[in-house]
Amino acid sequence: MPVSNKKFTLGATERLKSRKTIERLFRDGRHFTLFPFKVYYLFSSAAGIVPPPGPATLPGLSSLPGLSSPPLQAGFAAGSRHFKKAVDRNRIKRLTKEAYRLQKSDLQQHLHATNRSLALFLIYTGKDLPAHSLINEKIGVILQKLIREAGS
């Protein structure tokens, strides 16, 4: 796996792009809130069949991150409720992606070691435009929490 070699990339394969997977994540995944983010996540084994919370065996899940996909996929959003202008939403998503990109390697290696994959969605729920340093700090905390979740 070449994942550990290139550290700070966030290409198309590492982002959540499938509408189907995203819907499954919101429907069956777990979530927690760590201000100013709401985090949806859904673990599964590297083979991509059974997620740990295990609601049921879902046959449509075979297209989830499997052998050909990286074990970690993430999506990002900012609600248009608080940010009416597209420029502001873009800014928040870019800052979030940047912070995630620079700090995700630990989680990635942990997943690789435990042979599991994870779908992740980060929604910014704050009401004001955040500073870069705040986002950086909070994303770090969220990633640590996810590592603990994966270990348990």
Added chain:
RNA sequence: GCUACCAACCGGGUCAUCGCUCGCGCCGCAAGGCGGGGGAGGAAAGUCCGGACAGCGCAGGGCAAUGCACCGGUUAAGAGCCGGGGGGCGCGGAAGCGUUCACAGAGAGUGCCACAGAAAAUAACUGCCGAAUUAUCGUUGUGGCAGCCGGGUUCGCCUGGGAGCCUACGGUAAGGUAAAGUUGAAAACGUGGGGUAAGAGCCCACGGCCCCGUCAAGUAAUUGCCGGGGCGGGUAAACCUUGCAUGCUGUAAUGCCAUGUAGGUUCCGGUUUCCCGGUCGGACAGCUUCGUGCUGAACGGUCGGGAAGGUUAGCUGCCCGCUAGCAACGUCCGGGACGGGUAGGCAGCCAGAUCUCUGCAGUAAUGCAGGGGCCAGAUAAAUGAUGACCGCCCGCCGCGCAAGCGGCGGGAACAGGAUCCGGCUUACAGGUUGGUAGUAAUU
């Protein structure tokens, strides 16, 4: 130089590190790697107009609905733009200049017009008049006639009174009138005179406005002169009328590939009549070589076709009407609902009413010709993040007579493609250039 306004343009730069997306070249079985390129706006926004493009619909007609509304030009088109005309407003002595107007019709009809006011379209009320006509009132009323009553008488008549009638006068009502009536955004063309019972464009003079016509100018809107007719408000962004135009839905359109369209549950509707032809059977009739042979034939079965009716679907609002399907007592046909399934990929999807420069035509919008350029194509949605320096602006401090220099701190707008173009509207820190006006200084 400064200030104001208008127009056009710009909308921070460089470097480093780590990243994103789409082509190209090379390497690699592949995953991918390396190299070198492209990568948001003047409004990308609002989605208000107009197109291109696409699908659905489309024999045709009618109704409805919607939009537009001075003229000419421009354009693929427009509720855009350019030029012109007209009205309003502002400045001005005027010429003119600027600005603004959804600028057809209120001489077809219906409706509405808050508050105030007599009244918002009927002419009511106050008021004025009461001439004509009609009615009516009037205590000594102006004149006349006069039934009747009293007195006198030469019996001819004289004289006094007098109901009533006519007339005159005064009043009232019907009636006439729209001059005056504290309002209001708006009040029945304005001023003056004549006229009248009182009045009135009722008449006249001058002026204003509207309509029609001749002539002249102009492509036209329109303008001018003359002539004729007229002058009872506003509102059509109330209904409406007139003229013109218009199918509907939008790239989540749409096409292709892959997958699926299976099995199931349930509801509703349907099985018609007639005609023609083929074929089979055939009551019966005729012919007969008497062979149940030939010919005809009501009727019946079956197959095919047609007509009417029925029914289902379509006709992107409705109707006429049109088109297509169905006709089968079978667990059949048609339609609907539930349920089930897919929501992946490719095309559309970026070379175009394209950008830019030059020339020509035109007052201009714009067009034509030539040269050069290639300028985002994402799809949970890329074009970024961080740092440093430079440039710009603001504040404070220090130095300096001052211009300014240095240090520290802070700020930098509106705003992000999603099919693509042409417009419109709205938002916008700061800056550059040009023009106009004012003003200071210098020559």
